[in-house]
Amino acid sequence: MYQDWEELENGIQNCQKCKLCERRQHIVLGEGNKEAKLMFIGEGPGADEDAQGIPFVGKAGKLMNKAFQGLGIDRSTIYITNIVKCRPPANRVPEEEEAVACLDYLRSQVMLVKPNIIVLLGSTALKNILGKEYGITACRGNWIEQKGIWYMPTWHPAALLRDENKKVEFWKDLKEVTKKYQELN
Numbered sequence: 001m002y003q004d005w006e007e008l009e010n011g012i013q014n015c016q017k018c019k020l021c022e023r024r025q026h027i028v029l030g031e032g033n034k035e036a037k038l039m040f041i042g043e044g045p046g047a048d049e050d051a052q053g054i055p056f057v058g059k060a061g062k063l064m065n066k067a068f069q070g071l072g073i074d075r076s077t078i079y080i081t082n083i084v085k086c087r088p089p090a091n092r093v094p095e096e097e098e099a100v101a102c103l104d105y106l107r108s109q110v111m112l113v114k115p116n117i118i119v120l121l122g123s124t125a126l127k128n129i130l131g132k133e134y135g136i137t138a139c140r141g142n143w144i145e146q147k148g149i150w151y152m153p154t155w156h157p158a159a160l161l162r163d164e165n166k167k168v169e170f171w172k173d174l175k176e177v178t179k180k181y182q183e184l185n
């Protein structure tokens with residue numbers, strides 16, 4: 001674990017813990033308020049994120065921004081990151097060993113930001129954070145509280161691009177999140 005941001009940012013700089021380092025343009029550590037009470041965790045950078053070094057700036061991110069705007073969530077007040085910090089080739093799901101190699105960075109981010117709400121965007125985030133026994137279809141929309149953190153699993157924004165119904169559910173889940181945020185903070 002990294003005890004402060006400087007240690008974390010220096011520690012990840014030349015990371016070669018897994019093979020995703022071989023093709024990356026940028027490490028995408030995370031973006032936003034380092035004291036956010038609300039954190040979003042996705043899967044891994046895509047092509048746009050790899051090119052810019054910022055999470056959720058591509059198509060899925062733009063869709064997520066629209067939902068944020070509609071719900072009054074200001075992106076500069078939250079913190080956004082991913083399970084893996086380097087782009088998996090062809091946007092495939094990160095392999096177990098890649099996710100495990102990267103987990104220390106994410107754990108450190110959660111420890112340093114200290115959110116009380118974490119939105120888990122899709123199956124990869126859900127399974128790597130809460131455990132392989134959790135399934136996104138059954139869990140989405142339901143709060144799971146662990147060690148003082150409220151987790152809301154929901155669809156990954158990329159899934160919304162393919163399915164209109166999921167858009168409605170995603171919106172509903174984020175509405176729950178804003179409600180909880182007002183209750184807790």
Ligand code: URA
Nearest residue numbers: 042043044045055056
């Ligand atoms: N999809 C993700 O899971 N994360 C990003 O940063 C972009 C797309």
